[in-house]
Amino acid sequence: MTTNLNQDWPEPIVRVQSLSESGCSAVPSRYIKPPSDRPNVFSVASPSMNIPIIDIYGFALDQDDSLRQTILNQISDACRNWGFFQIINHGIRGELLDDVRRAWYDFFKLSVEMKQAYANNPKTYEGYGSRLGVQKGAILDWSDYFFLHYLPSHLKDHSKWPAIPDFIREMTEEYGEEVVKVGGKLLKLLSLNLGLQEGYLQNAFGGEEVGACLRVNYYPKCPQPELTLGLSSHSDPGGLTFLLPDDKVAGLQVRKDEKWITVKPAAHAIIVNVGDQVQVLSNAIYKSVEHRVIVNSDKERVSLAFFYNPKSDIPIEPAKALITQDRPALYPPMTFDEYRLFIRTRGPQGKSQVDALKSPR
Numbered sequence: 584m585t586t587n588l589n590q591d592w593p594e595p596i597v598r599v600q601s602l603s604e605s606g607c608s609a610v611p612s613r614y615i616k617p618p619s620d621r622p623n624v625f626s627v628a629s630p631s632m633n634i635p636i637i638d639i640y641g642f643a644l645d646q647d648d649s650l651r652q653t654i655l656n657q658i659s660d661a662c663r664n665w666g667f668f669q670i671i672n673h674g675i676r677g678e679l680l681d682d683v684r685r686a687w688y689d690f691f692k693l694s695v696e697m698k699q700a701y702a703n704n705p706k707t708y709e710g711y712g713s714r715l716g717v718q719k720g721a722i723l724d725w726s727d728y729f730f731l732h733y734l735p736s737h738l739k740d741h742s743k744w745p746a747i748p749d750f751i752r753e754m755t756e757e758y759g760e761e762v763v764k765v766g767g768k769l770l771k772l773l774s775l776n777l778g779l780q781e782g783y784l785q786n787a788f789g790g791e792e793v794g795a796c797l798r799v800n801y802y803p804k805c806p807q808p809e810l811t812l813g814l815s816s817h818s819d820p821g822g823l824t825f826l827l828p829d830d831k832v833a834g835l836q837v838r839k840d841e842k843w844i845t846v847k848p849a850a851h852a853i854i855v856n857v858g859d860q861v862q863v864l865s866n867a868i869y870k871s872v873e874h875r876v877i878v879n880s881d882k883e884r885v886s887l888a889f890f891y892n893p894k895s896d897i898p899i900e901p902a903k904a905l906i907t908q909d910r911p912a913l914y915p916p917m918t919f920d921e922y923r924l925f926i927r928t929r930g931p932q933g934k935s936q937v938d939a940l941k942s943p944r
């Protein structure tokens with residue numbers, strides 16, 4: 584592919600918020616998905632289905648081995664069979680979750696003009712954006728977003744973060760710190776569950792030098808939600824994703840056995856999912872699972888996706904202990920920087936990126 588990411592967007596950016604607020608009664612053709620990708624009711628699982636909800640509080644209690652084992656087992660089952668779960672009692676104050684979500688909601692409610700100062704470009708993606716991928720004429724998703732770097736520290740630049748509403752930077756800073764702590768805990772749990780040393784995954788991620796970034800998604804009201812998607816089906820390219828969902832509006836759907844399950848978030852839960860890099864490190868014992876977002880005609884939605892990633896320039900490859908004669912290494916080593924370039928060029932494409940990585944056998 585010859586697309587040069589140093590360029591600007593291939594065509595003028597249209598804010599989905601503007602389309603939504605213009606009161607148009609039809610979705611412009613750029614946002615209309617082919618029939619097979621639309622949120623067709625026949626592909627949606629029974630509304631009573633949900634991804635697992637796991638209370639991880641007991642893992643902090645060193646003295647209770649049986650409780651710790653139960654939590655490990657629940658996480659193991661969720662990673663193997665779902666690629667997605669919700670954690671509760673994760674240690675992050677509910678008030679902080681509500682406040683940071685509210686602050687970002689208020690940011691997106693500002694006029695488009697006020698946010699243009701943060702407009703992003705496809706070189707770094709940092710800032711206020713309305714598309715992923717630089718293919719001219721691509722069918723777009725019904726959402727705007729804000730993308731920022733949290734770690735490594737030298738990439739974190741508060742001047743690129745929103746200055747309003749009040750305290751949004753402080754709250755985002757504190758939220759990031761808390762999620763990074765939870766990320767470290769979960770990498771331990773996953774390492775133990777894979778039969779690796781407790782510190783294996785953290786180490787493979789670059790130890791102290793992990794990467795972390797935040798993508799805040801804003802899904803405006805949509806006049807014809809049955810024709811489009813807020814976010815096309817994709818798996819997350821990074822390590823682990825921690826999603827703070829909207830507390831009032833559902834929208835995230837997770838693929839399970841050829842059906843789409845609409846996630847019903849528990850109060851103050853954080854949704855965790857396995858990204859492509861953990862699929863690679865685990866030699867596909869854990870799989871990054873496809874998910875997508877549907878939109879509504881009468882409700883907007885906000886979510887905060889925090890990506891906990893390997894250091895971007897170290898090779899990521901299957902753990903040696905998980906390579907056997909029966910199960911050779913499924914992926915060649917590749918840095919996260921190299922990997923991410925695929926996605927940033929082509930936009931969300933299901934799981935084609937990680938699948939394309941498979942070594943010929």
Ligand code: OGA
Pocket residue numbers: 798800814819826828834835874875876886887888
């Ligand atoms: C993402 C994502 C889901 C949501 O940003 O990668 O999957 O509910 N978001 O917004």
Ligand code: NI
Pocket residue numbers: 817818819824874888
């Ligand atoms: Ni995602």
